[in-house]
Amino acid sequence: METAFTRLVGVAHPLVQTGMGWVAGPRLVSATANAGALGILASATMTLDQLRTAVREVKSRTQAPFGVNLRADAGDAAERAQLIVDEGVRVASFALAPSKELIGRLKHAGVVVIPSIGARRHAEKVAAWGADAVIVQGGEGGGHTGDVATTVLLPQVVDAVDIPVVAAGGFRDGRGLVAALAYGAAGIAMGTRFLLTSDSTVPDAVKARYLAAGVKDVTVTRAVDGLPHRMLRSEFVDSLERAGRTTALLRAVRHAAGFRKLSGLSWRQMVRDGLAMKHGKDLSWSQVLLAANTPMLLKASMVEGRTDLGVMASGQVAGVIEDLPSCAELVARVMAEAHSALDHLHSFAALPPAG
Structure with a gap:
């Protein structure tokens, strides 16, 4: 199925596996790429x-x-961008809008730049700066999310920009792909659906928690880092929401120290990144400190399997996903469902006029 997006990045199918921290590693990304979709490596x-x-x-x-997801506000963003240029990576993906200068530098080197955005004005800004495409995530998506549904946000963005738009938030099958195409998108991006594959390295016990969840078991909370964060409801999330501010800040300090050791960053670099985050999101200093919770709490679940000590970022679609196909099986199924849905729609055009 050829679209403006598949032509842009050189993949067979208009499907993207998003850059999920601790989840989108080499095994998942390469399996997605070999299936004909765009896999994005999480680097944060x-x-x-x-x-x-x-x-x-x-x-x-x-x-x-394949692509690499970069933090535009990281202190070493320029070095990471140069790395993907040197290594010949096809796509640079961003969770926050990269600067006009960084977009230009990557494009000059032949890298396709695709920021993820959650508002029409952000899409207009990065398009004006030269972004090649955008991923538009509606409120149904997992992790940090907004409150505007994909069905409302997507057509707004499609009407506002003249670059390929990839829809994210609430997608899991071929019917969703056809619906997104009908809105004017050039493809769909899926996180939770690719997390729940046999190629994902997420521990089996954690995958079982996702598969057992219903739609109402996926919640949005600010308890992790002060920002709206969509994840599976769990006893641990309940305890975070019950905790007082002092307890939360003490936990954040401990996790910040742990992330510093894990990431190899100095305190000076972490403060620099915190300043960039504070400026970019207009956060209080306590929220910046709480943001250190996110990578460590995700690691506890996604790597160590400790759902009693970690959080499980999740899109709402977790409530309707019931199996763990391989990436190859998933992509083939989604595309078969999409072609079947298109055939069904074409059948209406063949009907004789009423009367």
């Missing part, structure tokens, strides 16, 4: 050397195009 929780190693591992596993 990696050091520069770890990122280089991960990129090279993906390249050893696939010849297909």
